[in-house]
Amino acid sequence: MTLATNTAHTKTWQLGNIVYVAASRQLQCSGQQLYLEPRQHKLLLVLLHNALQVVSREQLIDTVWDGRIVSEGAINRAISMLRKALSSLDPQTEYIETLPKLGYRLRQHATVITLLPETSQPTVSKSSTPRLWLGSTLLATALCGMAIWFIITQASPQLSASGATPHTSFKGRESQLSSNSEANALLYQRTADNGNNQIWLNTLDDNQHQMLTDDATDSRYAVLSTDAKAFAYVAYTENSCKIMLQPISQTTEPGSQRELHQCPIDNIPMLSWRADGKVLYLRQRADKTQPYQLYQLVVATGKLRQLTLLPANYSGQGDTALAASTTSGSMALLRYLSPDNTELLLVDSNNGQIKTSQSLPINATALTWYNDNILLLSAGKTVYQYHIDRAQLIPLYQAADPIDSLTVLGNTLYYSSTEVHADIWQADSTGAISERINSSRLDTMPRLSHDGTQLAFLSTRQGHYQLWLQQANGALRLLTELPGQPGFIRHEWSPDDKKLLFSKDGAAYQVDVASGALHTLLPGEKQVMVANWGEDINSLIYSSQRDGDWQLWLHDIANGNEHKITERGGYSGRIWHGQLYFSKYHHDGLWFKDLRTGNEELLLAQFDKINWLNWQLDDGLLHYYQPDKGIYQLDLTTGDSKLLVSEPSQFVRHFSVRQGLAVFGRHSDVQGDIYRLPLTLVYKKPLQ
Incomplete structure (x- = not known):
């Protein structure tokens, strides 16, 4: 038995009182939703495909763990986590039965359901009279109009993604992406040979890459202005952290940079422009023991104003990522709650007033706007789409490596992904160093x-x-x-x-x-x-x-x-x-x-x-x-x-x-590249 030989990954299942959308790994019941981790997803698919039948531990090892040697404890914990997920949505129903020495069995019937109604074109018989033909035509027109009305009023827009392709393949790491409103320029930072970071501009019309800062200073976290005429970035030295503004030209003049703000040395500011280019938003903290909070920086005057406050009993890292909308007055914030939960806040970018907030069951670290209603977030290797109007989080794409930044240009998502390896070494009493674990x-x-x-x-x-x-x-x-x-x-x-x-x-x-x-x-x-x-x-x-x-x-x-x-x-x-x-x-x-x-x-x-x-x-x-x-x-x-x-x-x-x-x-040496992921907005009927 193998999951690779069936279409279970793309089906939607009715399991007792629960609906499982396999494509997005989403459990739904009575208006609640929950997302499964990849291991529990594969485990549930095996049980669904064999509903009411006993599945042995050997079958689970073969399909869920791809034949690798795993302990009984690992299998027990995976089953337990899946049980808890199902029980959290439907505590009155027992879904998984343990049969000692035999295996496990799904106790509820599982059936494949269709979310979108099947449609077909009306057919006309050649023997129809003109009156019947006219009636059929009118009926078809009416049905077509009803279908369009149904799609507009009942279906929900949702993003789908095709496969990602590499956009850069330079030696070292490219990261910290930003773009302009015309969707033809991509700004990023790239590691130089001496270990410092430089800011580069990629013009998409001709795919040329222009170096904007030299390697004498460590330049990071740059953001491109909406008109692509300037960029702001953070310049680090051993004892300073400065937010700088620099115009963009074919030949960057030395000394053309302007200092906007001196930040505390222990800061990763993370910048975002307001649509009019007059204000920068940044996160800042006093030192590493304090959480980050959001600030507004007026470019013309350098005036800094705090926008967000944290609850008195807050103990996390604070506001960890931010993105200002280029078409509205909203700012999206990610706030750390725990290693497994992030709070998403939408705030007024002028005064920091919270419009909405929601706890998300993921450790989200980056976000960007797709349009006024859809945000794109990354957590580990996964890209999610968040629909503001219905407060819904949906997995969109799984990358090969952890994602550290993302930006949208038109209907394409560009993201940077970093491949990191670490090994364990040892030094003996003589000082000799050797590799121990790799x-x-x-x-x-x-x-x-x-x-x-x-x-x-x-x-x-x-x-x-x-x-x-x-x-x-x-x-x-x-x-x-x-x-x-x-x-x-x-x-x-x-x-x-x-x-x-x-x-x-x-x-x-x-x-x-x-x-x-x-x-x-x-x-x-x-x-x-x-x-x-x-x-x-x-x-x-x-x-x-x-x-x-x-x-x-x-x-x-x-x-x-x-x-x-x-x-x-x-x-x-x-x-x-x-x-x-x-x-x-x-x-x-x-x-x-x-x-x-x-x-x-x-x-x-x-x-x-x-x-x-x-x-x-x-x-x-x-x-x-x-x-x-x-x-x-x-x-x-x-x-x-x-x-x-x-x-x-x-x-x-x-x-x-x-x-x-x-x-x-x-x-090891860090390698990171930029990838492009085409996006398509489709309409799907939501589950009731």
Whole structure:
């Protein structure tokens, strides 16, 4: 049995009270909708194609996992996630039945349904009389008029996409796309040989590429004015962040740039023009500990005005992407809620007043306008269309690699997609560096066991983040799938090297290394962010913002008791010899606190906030990262400090040190190209 040999992917199914639109991976019931991840999509198609019949685990492995070796736990979790999706829409009906030692069965009848009415041209018999012929003609005309009326009044416009084709193939990475209102010019940034970024202009009429900035300055996040006569961009130096305005000509004059605004150094502004070219919109934050918010910048005067405010209890990254409409006074914003949810806001571009907002079940990172009613968003490798009038999110296209920016020119979507690989390397006590883990995907977040014999790490070699283990004999095995939606985690070995601890979506979990079994230690209500083991396997330390600011809590696993152990901030903590060593979210530095007396002191001032997730304390040896220098070791007993590993090239900043051995992540050369995707607006009758 293979899904490739049937048309199940394009059908629409009626399953009990639920309708499943396979083409968009959308479940619908009683006005509610839910989108399935690719794995659950394939799983449901197998069950639909074999409704009321038993499907064995072997059949599922063959079709859903393409014959790859997977654990029973992975299959159980996939079935469980699909059950939850169906139950969330129709909790009164049991859809999937587990038959021990046999497999699974879909308990409800599944039938293929047609959303659009079948139409045919009226036929006229040769023997018809003129009166009958005239009547048939009038009837046909009436039916045709009714059909047109039906399409206009009942059907909904929806975008469809054909296959994407490469638009650029230069060495390095092209990204951060923008375009003009005439749809004949494409602006993008491109990595130079020295590592800086330059701004380039592609005129589509002749497909010429013109370099607009040199490689002496790192120029990024450029946006083309609607008339294509100028562009704004961000110029970075070691100690400055400036928003610049530059006219466009065949030969750019040196010094023709004009500074519009000095932004805080720790900013990725993300710019967008107002249609009249007189105002720029940008996001800005005070520093990396604060969320981004939207600002309006008047080009003529440089006057800056804040447009958006965040809720008092907000704890996310803020306004992460923005796009101003070129035909209306609306601004579309993406606001981070969680690793799996994004808030889409439509605001008045003059005063920032929120018109509408909706939580979307995706981690959207970029958006652009197709027209006044349709927005295009990207999340990972997927492009979605969002219909404003009916507040509906529909998958449009699946790219081969993650998408980082997109823009529309006419009826073509241009998007930039980046291919990133990362491997795990090691440095021994002599300083010799060698590769340890590699694949064609991301291998990162290495964590050595305390005895140095095992290595736990994250990998996307099966298409999404999973927790893997390199055993003492060098063999690799998939340790566990991660709970919830696929996403990134940070994990920590237990003191006895038998378990791994991690937090995800506000909850804390432990994994049994021998079996791969996953167990929930703390529910999502605790709002766990960073979780570390305590002094032994019976306790853990975690940070949470549920009291209004980041503080550390000590939790007793055996009896469930816990208490707060910081009062003036705490983000990542560990206990050694009765002392709490910890970092803070809003401040550089590493602190220590005597848990008996409550005295708190600054231990290490040269401790950058970038160590939030990547510092270790192992039997009195503290390992941490100094930007542009490398991995340091501080002996807490003697106070001696030394550089353990100089910063490797292409360092990912994930590392672990045990028994004199350091492991760390390195990314390969980044390659990113621009693709063009033709779009067609079609009319489809919505499901009732």
